[in-house]
Amino acid sequence: MCILIADDDPVVRDVVRRYLERDGLAVLETADGASASAALARRDGFGDGMSGEVELAVLDVMMPGPDGIEICRAVRSGPRPDTPIILLTALGDEDDRVIGLEAGADDYVTKPFSPRELALRVASVLRRSRPFAPADHSALWDGVLEVRPAARLVCIDGARVELTPREFDLLEFLLRHPNAVFSREDLLAEVWGWDFGDLSTVTVHIKRLRAKLGAHHRIDTVWGRGYAWGRAGTEQDRSYG
Missing domain, CATH: 1.10.10.10 (Winged helix-like DNA-binding domain superfamily/Winged helix DNA-binding domain)
Known part of the structure; x- marks a missing residue:
C-alpha cells in the first residue's frame, strides 16, 4: 500500500513526501493526471517495497490533464470507488471547493498550505477509511x-x-x-x-x-x-x- 501524491510542482511533491514519510507512510509521486490515473488503476505493486494498491490519493486540481477533479470523478465511478481522495487546490472560492467535494473528494486543502496540516488530514482520512472493529457489530x-x-x-x-x-x-x-x-x-x-x-x-x-x-x-x-x-x-x- 502507498500514498499517491500527484502534483506538477516538484517542490510541493517533495515537501509533502517528506512529511508523510516521517509518519511512516510509503509515498508514490506523479507529475500529471495520466500517470496518476495509471497508478490508481494498478494492483500489482510499484516496487521499492510498495505493494498492492494506492491506499489514498492526494491530487492537484490544476495539474495537466486529466486534472484532480476529473480523476476523482473517474475513481468514484470505477472499480474502487471508496479510494480516499484529498484534493489540493489553489482556488479559494467556496464554489470551487464545493465542486471538488461534489466530485467525490473526501477532503481538500487550499494552497498555500501547511505540510503538517496536510499530513494530519491524510492521517485522519486513513483512520476513517481503514476497516475497524466497531464496539457494536450489529447491523x-x-x-x-x-x-x-x-x-x-x-x-x-x-x-x-x-x-x-x-x-x-x-x-x-x-x-x-x-x-x-x-x-x-x-x-x-x-x-x-x-x-x-x-x-x-x-x-x-x-x-x-x-x-x-x-x-x-x-x-x-x-x-x-x-x-x-x-x-x-x-x-x-x-x-x-
Whole structure:
C-alpha cells in the first residue's frame, strides 16, 4: 500500500513526501493526471517495497490533464470507488471547493498550505477509511435500508449502495443517534474528528448522502440548528431538500 501524491510542482511533491514519510507512510509521486490515473488503476505493486494498491490519493486540481477533479470523478465511478481522495487546490472560492467535494473528494486543502496540516488530514482520512472493529457489530436498519458496520456495507432492499468512507461514517453516526440534532460543527468533530475545517464539507457530504440513498434517506434539516436522522417534528421546522 502507498500514498499517491500527484502534483506538477516538484517542490510541493517533495515537501509533502517528506512529511508523510516521517509518519511512516510509503509515498508514490506523479507529475500529471495520466500517470496518476495509471497508478490508481494498478494492483500489482510499484516496487521499492510498495505493494498492492494506492491506499489514498492526494491530487492537484490544476495539474495537466486529466486534472484532480476529473480523476476523482473517474475513481468514484470505477472499480474502487471508496479510494480516499484529498484534493489540493489553489482556488479559494467556496464554489470551487464545493465542486471538488461534489466530485467525490473526501477532503481538500487550499494552497498555500501547511505540510503538517496536510499530513494530519491524510492521517485522519486513513483512520476513517481503514476497516475497524466497531464496539457494536450489529447491523443497523431503517426500513429497507441496512448498514453493516463490521463489513462497512450499505444496502437498500438488498442492493448495495456505494459510499465513500466519509459518507459511510456520516450515515452510521446519524443512524446510531436517531432524532438527535447535530450542527455542522458537531458533525465535523464527531465524524471527521476535526477541530477545524470548512463547514461546507459537511453540507456537501449531506447532499451526496441524500442523493445516494434517494427516497430512503431521512436526513432532516432542522433550521438554525443542523441535521437529524428521522427527527420527529412539524413540517415548519423540517426540510428534505
